[in-house]
Amino acid sequence: MFTSVNSRAATAYQRVAVETSVQGADPHHLVTMLYDGLLQSLQLARNAMERQDVVTKGQALGKASRIIDEGLKAGLNLTEGGELAQNLRSLYVYCAQRITLANLRNDLAAVDEVIGLIDPLADSWKQIRNAALQGG
Template identity: 60%
Template structure:
């Protein structure tokens, strides 16, 4: 199959940009990237469902489940994370179940449910970085 030079160049640029952003990211930023990818895959799955593209839906949901299991859930420190880590572990496990259900039943409502559960956590995670930056700016301005 023939793909244009522009399409190949754009794909190569996206791959390089993704690798560069991961290589340059702090651990905090990496979790943010996982949240972004998770939500992007949920949206992709929903779009695929609406187009009745079952293969693309399955691929996107599979990626979302891997992000939850191998990225977000695996990164939790249950021994030292206390109640927050335990609650996130439960939420991620529940989200995997709901995504699996969405995949098996072609259920948009289950995808929406997971999105609504994850979005506030993703936003809160990003706000931690903003709050840290604001605190550092204030400390610098005060000469601390």
């Protein structure tokens, strides 16, 4: 199947925009981007499951797993982060397990559970950033 020139150009532009955003981001913003990407992937997987689109579901859940393992979990400093970092690591491990089961069993409830665990964490992370930017 061929893609149109406009589609390829849009994809290339999006990739460059993401790469530029990552290169210019501070560590706090990078974590925000990881949470956003994780939630987007989970929602994409959720929608694909509802449509019974197995390929898209697998791709989206695979991306979600990589974001957790290679981004969020890998970025934790367990030495300096203390109990908070340990707790986040445990949460990420649990979420990765639920995503794997969701993929194997086509379990929409497992995807919803992970969204329910990550969404408030992502919102809190954004509030910390906003408070810091506002000086308080």
